[in-house]
Amino acid sequence: MTRLILAAAAVLASGMVPAQAQQADGRVLAMSCLNCHGPGGKSGGDIPSIAGKSEDFLKNALVDFREGKRTGNSATVMGRLAKGYSDDEIAAVAKYIATLK
Amino acid sequence: MTRISRREFAAGAAGAAALAGFAPAALAQGRARPRVVVVGGGFGGATTAKYLRMLDKNIQVTLVEPSQTFYTCPFSNLVLGGLRTLPSIAHNYTAMRNKYGVNVLHTTATKVDAAKKTVALANGQTLQYDKLVLSPGIDFKWGAIAGYDEPASQLLPHAWKAGPQTALLRRQLEAMRDGGTVVIAAPADPFRCPPGPYERVSMIAHYLKTKKPKSKILILDAKDAFSKQGLFMGGWKALYGDMIEWVPLSKDGKVVKVDAKTRQLECELGAKHKGDVVNVIPPQKAGAIAMAAGVAQGDWCPINPATFESTMRKDIHVIGDASIAAPMPKSGFSASSQGKVTAAAIVAMLQGKEPAAASFANTCYSLVGPDYGISVAAVYKVQDGKMIAVPNSGGVSPAQADPAFRKAEARYGESWYKANTAEVWG
Numbered sequence A: 001m002t003r004l005i006l007a008a009a010a011v012l013a014s015g016m017v018p019a020q021a022q023q024a025d026g027r028v029l030a031m032s033c034l035n036c037h038g039p040g041g042k043s044g045g046d047i048p049s050i051a052g053k054s055e056d057f058l059k060n061a062l063v064d065f066r067e068g069k070r071t072g073n074s075a076t077v078m079g080r081l082a083k084g085y086s087d088d089e090i091a092a093v094a095k096y097i098a099t100l101k
Numbered sequence B: 001m002t003r004i005s006r007r008e009f010a011a012g013a014a015g016a017a018a019l020a021g022f023a024p025a026a027l028a029q030g031r032a033r034p035r036v037v038v039v040g041g042g043f044g045g046a047t048t049a050k051y052l053r054m055l056d057k058n059i060q061v062t063l064v065e066p067s068q069t070f071y072t073c074p075f076s077n078l079v080l081g082g083l084r085t086l087p088s089i090a091h092n093y094t095a096m097r098n099k100y101g102v103n104v105l106h107t108t109a110t111k112v113d114a115a116k117k118t119v120a121l122a123n124g125q126t127l128q129y130d131k132l133v134l135s136p137g138i139d140f141k142w143g144a145i146a147g148y149d150e151p152a153s154q155l156l157p158h159a160w161k162a163g164p165q166t167a168l169l170r171r172q173l174e175a176m177r178d179g180g181t182v183v184i185a186a187p188a189d190p191f192r193c194p195p196g197p198y199e200r201v202s203m204i205a206h207y208l209k210t211k212k213p214k215s216k217i218l219i220l221d222a223k224d225a226f227s228k229q230g231l232f233m234g235g236w237k238a239l240y241g242d243m244i245e246w247v248p249l250s251k252d253g254k255v256v257k258v259d260a261k262t263r264q265l266e267c268e269l270g271a272k273h274k275g276d277v278v279n280v281i282p283p284q285k286a287g288a289i290a291m292a293a294g295v296a297q298g299d300w301c302p303i304n305p306a307t308f309e310s311t312m313r314k315d316i317h318v319i320g321d322a323s324i325a326a327p328m329p330k331s332g333f334s335a336s337s338q339g340k341v342t343a344a345a346i347v348a349m350l351q352g353k354e355p356a357a358a359s360f361a362n363t364c365y366s367l368v369g370p371d372y373g374i375s376v377a378a379v380y381k382v383q384d385g386k387m388i389a390v391p392n393s394g395g396v397s398p399a400q401a402d403p404a405f406r407k408a409e410a411r412y413g414e415s416w417y418k419a420n421t422a423e424v425w426g
């Protein structure tokens, strides 16, 4: 909550329209994941499926990719992509994807 | 009919200032069912049509696309290399109709009236819209290279729209003698698929190495640097020795004139080259309907990246190759990612709500050899009204990697193709 208020204050101070202080939307964040992980998170190819995984598994995996704890041949592209998401965004996207069965 | 358009016209004229980019109140209060027309059934348009219906069944979506069959440019280079067949990269609109309830019209959009909010079609119909999405892809700037017009492309194929042109270039490669030279003229930025010409060189090299090993490939380039350059060049050296020669802009690589009959090319400073097979990738611009709709500024279409609404015409969204979305590249992945965000934004706007924060991604996989894949990836968002790549995210595959890594990326590229085309047409 404090974080949200601080973010809003920063936004106002920088003169941006408040429209930019939007909350991370799990569904919108997840949409581009499916271009690789497949419709509904079911891949059907060599890229692993992400449907049917728990919120914790997804969150931890994304953080591990981002922090370089998964490397080499087991992180060909996810390390580069996971660096594009904040903690809040990772939490939101993991929460949404965990609803895909 | 007349009553509806008059009311909409009035709302548009009177409300323009007050509405601040959001839907008329009549729509927010649930007036009948909002109508969205999508022009272009490629990566951007088909994704948008499908996602609109997935996100809100109340919206009536009409997709206008002349072709019954869509051949993807992605993996068309593999057809040239002999790793894929043309039917294996064909997609259709059956799921769009039957699974998602999109009204698909196989015809061409010819005119847009932004004030009346109508689209005229080549089949004589006129469609009324609340929101219009244009994803027409590219058109070629015929004549920008002297002598390269549409008839010339029957002799020197561009193969930059997949289908018959891909088949033609493949036939020419098959007919070429061993020891021949393939010349590829690559355009300056910006153009559709920045790594595309170099993946094409790789796939043609693979074909020649296996079938016609004495042959050469000459790239005449209108620029001095290209996408994933270090990775491509490293891969070429490893797999194809010195079969491939690259002539950059600064070494007189820019082709300014061609003679289609003799297959001769002339560069800016006077160098002349002749090929046994010549592939000219001409300079490009947004598809003609974008110009007709008045949403282009020069060759491409300026948009608000949060919603991909045109900055020139309200309630017209332009996505994919036709839009100015840099630093996002003009790719099928980008177009699809933009289509999804646009669909979500349109659903929100039609309900009088504020769109959620936009988030995009792109990854372009390229095949250097059958088991040698490389990629460039990034995540994008909107900051201060501008599209940005999220700092410190993305980048290209490592310069040093073992064969297993390259092989894994080759297989992931295949997996991407399957997933992405299923997201668009499945």
Ligand SMILES: Cc1cc2nc3c(=O)[nH]c(=O)nc-3n(C[C@H](O)[C@H](O)[C@H](O)COP(=O)(O)OP(=O)(O)OC[C@H]3O[C@@H](n4cnc5c(N)ncnc54)[C@H](O)[C@@H]3O)c2cc1C
Pocket (backbone or CB within 6 Å): B039, B040, B041, B042, B043, B044, B045, B064, B065, B066, B067, B070, B072, B073, B074, B075, B076, B077, B107, B108, B109, B110, B135, B136, B137, B138, B159, B160, B161, B192, B193, B196, B197, B200, B287, B288, B289, B319, B320, B321, B322, B330, B331, B332, B333, B334, B335, B363, B364, B365
């Ligand atoms: C050789 C090559 C390789 C590529 N490889 C990759 C890759 O590996 N990965 C990747 O992500 N991208 C790749 N691309 C890029 C990709 O093909 C394009 O970026 C993508 O197609 C853009 O999508 P779009 O929706 O803007 O246009 P398109 O997919 O071209 O769709 C436009 C559609 O609009 C229709 N249309 C045009 N005008 C009208 C009109 N007036 N009325 C009705 N319909 C109309 C056209 O018929 C067409 O079907 C490659 C491109 C090439 C040339």
